[in-house]
Every structure is written in structure tokens, then in C-alpha cells.
Amino acid sequence: MSSTKIYLMRIEDKDEKGEGYLVIESKEDLEKFRKMLIDAYYELNPDRKRSCKTRSSR
Numbered sequence: 001m002s003s004t005k006i007y008l009m010r011i012e013d014k015d016e017k018g019e020g021y022l023v024i025e026s027k028e029d030l031e032k033f034r035k036m037l038i039d040a041y042y043e044l045n046p047d048r049k050r051s052c053k054t055r056s057s058r
Helices: 025-043
Strands: 009-011 023-024
Touching: 023 025
Parallel strands: none
Antiparallel strands: 009 023
């Protein structure tokens, strides 16, 4: 059996403006989503440096 976790994120029905809402099932999923956004930001902006928190120490 695989130990792969399925992240439960989904887009809810759209409102009258056609905008959907992201629903995240747990705090762990929220943390994973946050990390995915940060990684995507740095992939799209390679000239930006990561904050001191995410850099490895010397």
C-alpha cells in the first residue's frame, strides 16, 4: 500500500461574479498549500532571494 497523502483542496461553486472559493480540509493541507505558493513564487521570480528563515545556515 502506498503512503502517498492526498491533499484535500477543492474549488467550491462559483458566485454571481463567477469567482470560485478554495476550500482546504485541514491545517496540514493549508501548510502544504502555503509552501506550494512560496515555491511557485520563487520559480517565477528567480532573481528574488529567499528570506533568512528558508536559507540554510553557514
